Amino acid sequence: MHRIEPRADCLSLPVLVIAGRRETTLPARPRKADAWKDAGQSRDEQFAAKRAALIRKAARAFSARGFYNTSLDDIAAELGVTKPALYYYVKNKEEILYACHLISNELGTQAMTFAESLPGCGLDRVVALARRYVELLTGEFGASAVLMEFDALQPENKKTIVAGRNRFDRRFRSLIAKGVEDGSIRKVDPKLTVFFFMGSVNWMTRWFRPDGTFNGQEMADRFADYLQESIKARSNQT
Amino acid sequence: MHRIEPRADCLSLPVLVIAGRRETTLPARPRKADAWKDAGQSRDEQFAAKRAALIRKAARAFSARGFYNTSLDDIAAELGVTKPALYYYVKNKEEILYACHLISNELGTQAMTFAESLPGCGLDRVVALARRYVELLTGEFGASAVLMEFDALQPENKKTIVAGRNRFDRRFRSLIAKGVEDGSIRKVDPKLTVFFFMGSVNWMTRWFRPDGTFNGQEMADRFADYLQESIKARSNQT
DNA sequence: CCCGCTATTTACTTCAGAGTAAAAAGATTG
DNA sequence: CAATCTTTTTACTCTGAAGTAAATAGCGGG
Numbered sequence: 117m118h119r120i121e122p123r124a125d126c127l128s129l130p131v132l133v134i135a136g137r138r139e140t141t142l143p144a145r146p147r148k149a150d151a152w153k154d155a156g157q158s159r160d161e162q163f164a165a166k167r168a169a170l171i172r173k174a175a176r177a178f179s180a181r182g183f184y185n186t187s188l189d190d191i192a193a194e195l196g197v198t199k200p201a202l203y204y205y206v207k208n209k210e211e212i213l214y215a216c217h218l219i220s221n222e223l224g225t226q227a228m229t230f231a232e233s234l235p236g237c238g239l240d241r242v243v244a245l246a247r248r249y250v251e252l253l254t255g256e257f258g259a260s261a262v263l264m265e266f267d268a269l270q271p272e273n274k275k276t277i278v279a280g281r282n283r284f285d286r287r288f289r290s291l292i293a294k295g296v297e298d299g300s301i302r303k304v305d306p307k308l309t310v311f312f313f314m315g316s317v318n319w320m321t322r323w324f325r326p327d328g329t330f331n332g333q334e335m336a337d338r339f340a341d342y343l344q345e346s347i348k349a350r351s352n353q354t
Numbered sequence: 355m356h357r358i359e360p361r362a363d364c365l366s367l368p369v370l371v372i373a374g375r376r377e378t379t380l381p382a383r384p385r386k387a388d389a390w391k392d393a394g395q396s397r398d399e400q401f402a403a404k405r406a407a408l409i410r411k412a413a414r415a416f417s418a419r420g421f422y423n424t425s426l427d428d429i430a431a432e433l434g435v436t437k438p439a440l441y442y443y444v445k446n447k448e449e450i451l452y453a454c455h456l457i458s459n460e461l462g463t464q465a466m467t468f469a470e471s472l473p474g475c476g477l478d479r480v481v482a483l484a485r486r487y488v489e490l491l492t493g494e495f496g497a498s499a500v501l502m503e504f505d506a507l508q509p510e511n512k513k514t515i516v517a518g519r520n521r522f523d524r525r526f527r528s529l530i531a532k533g534v535e536d537g538s539i540r541k542v543d544p545k546l547t548v549f550f551f552m553g554s555v556n557w558m559t560r561w562f563r564p565d566g567t568f569n570g571q572e573m574a575d576r577f578a579d580y581l582q583e584s585i586k587a588r589s590n591q592t
Numbered sequence: 593c594c595c596g597c598t599a600t601t602t603a604c605t606t607c608a609g610a611g612t613a614a615a616a617a618g619a620t621t622g
Numbered sequence: 623c624a625a626t627c628t629t630t631t632t633a634c635t636c637t638g639a640a641g642t643a644a645a646t647a648g649c650g651g652g
Binding site for chain 4: 187188189199200203208209
């Protein structure tokens with residue numbers, strides 16, 4: 117019997133995943149995928165790996181099709197198991213969503229910490245943040261992390277997630293404010309700027325495919341570039 | 355008995371609406387709102403007005419909380435009636451969503467037609483499009499129109515809506531491409547630029563409140579400004 | 593090769609919310 | 623003020639998907 121206490125620490129193990137298109141008929145029990153057959157680990161490692169794979173499949177599905185358009189049967193089918201098997205790894209659907217949000221916040225924090233550690237003017241750091249964040253979102257963990265379904269979270273979890281997001285927002289704004297102060301960024305409203313940029317990024321998770329016209333790195337470069345151009349100070353203007 | 359054939363022409367009649375926060379308990383039957391008590395019209399006019407009010411309340415709710423987080427009971431309660439009453443005006447929930455998408459597309463077309471009719475360089479027209487579009491979205495019809503739940507539409511309707519959206523996208527891209535040609539816009543990828551900007555706008559509908567820090571007009575100005583700065587050509591660069 | 597633990601399945605229950613039927617309440621008109 | 627049409631309600635049904643119980647299959651050690 118495995119513990120189902122909060123254990124969202126399983127952000128590990130890269131798993132190759134092909135973004136699946138919605139099927140009209142559930143393809144009854146396809147061959148088990150990825151982590152589900154990868155052997156050669158301790159029991160606890162396997163548990164963690166499988167849980168992580170589950171979360172990441174779900175994250176991709178949620179990002180691409182939305183939380184409510186993704187049933188647990190869908191996820192289970194994609195993993196090659198049946199729905200109740202999922203309940204061995206998570207308590208309920210909400211916990212999956214929560215785990216996804218945790219990843220999302222984690223990536224944000226990572227990008228932020230990186231950006232804040234950089235030398236240079238405010239603009240440079242803001243742009244670095246943007247680039248790194250998009251890189252992370254489009255990278256290993258897939259276009260998986262940015263979710264919008266806060267309302268489906270339990271109040272307790274929602275509080276945690278929203279708090280994390282707010283922290284990210286504040287640091288982002290503060291970075292922008294510093295840029296305005298040091299003269300590298302033109303006079304923009306930090307809050308609005310963050311909303312503007314984050315909107316683009318949130319939306320990206322809905323259409324981005326790693327095998328599309330642009331890969332993750334290119335997306336990161338271009339998004340960062342848009343942001344940079346839209347906020348950088350120019351000699352000949354306010 | 356009233357016909358329930360496709361009749362999504364009811365985009366009329368401004369109705370004052372205060373964005374309602376989600377209630378844990380459904381406030382049982384509050385006083386009827388707005389159009390529901392406005393008398394002094396022919397029957398057909400009343401029908402149209404009420405249907406329009408219904409669609410617009412729903413549109414706001416969908417935008418703010420999402421399609422699946424909004425039950426018909428919610429909408430009915432907000433209007434001060436019971437759920438079955440809604441079925442007198444629409445065939446089902448999907449039809450409401452479809453009507454919302456039609457409004458959304460309509461606003462896009464309006465903004466686009468306006469922008470294309472302008473003289474001036476590509477950049478000017480692109481910026482005018484952005485401003486007008488945000489103006490419309492945040493205006494009379496509220497932050498109501500941009501929806502993301504394409505998947506909940508019937509295949510037939512989905513086709514229509516997606517086609518409309520694609521048309522908008524193409525015209526938007528084409529405007530950008532022209533700007534690049536005439537030298538007013540720097541070398542950006544039109545498609546990506548559209549996605550970038552539309553993401554911000556889509557996201558805006560989730561948080562914008564007319565009574566917030568910025569009103570609709572300010573939002574329009576600032577979003578247009580961000581876009582302008584991010585894509586305009588400069589003398590001293592590529 | 594049997595025991596006990598891990599993992600997954602089959603076969604359910606439950607519930608929210610979409611949708612419907614039929615009765616009741618409101619209008620409008622002769 | 624009855625007759626009839628319009629609108630809304632009460633009281634349901636139905637369904638999809640979340641979630642659970644209990645049986646079963648697989649595995650590692652003794």
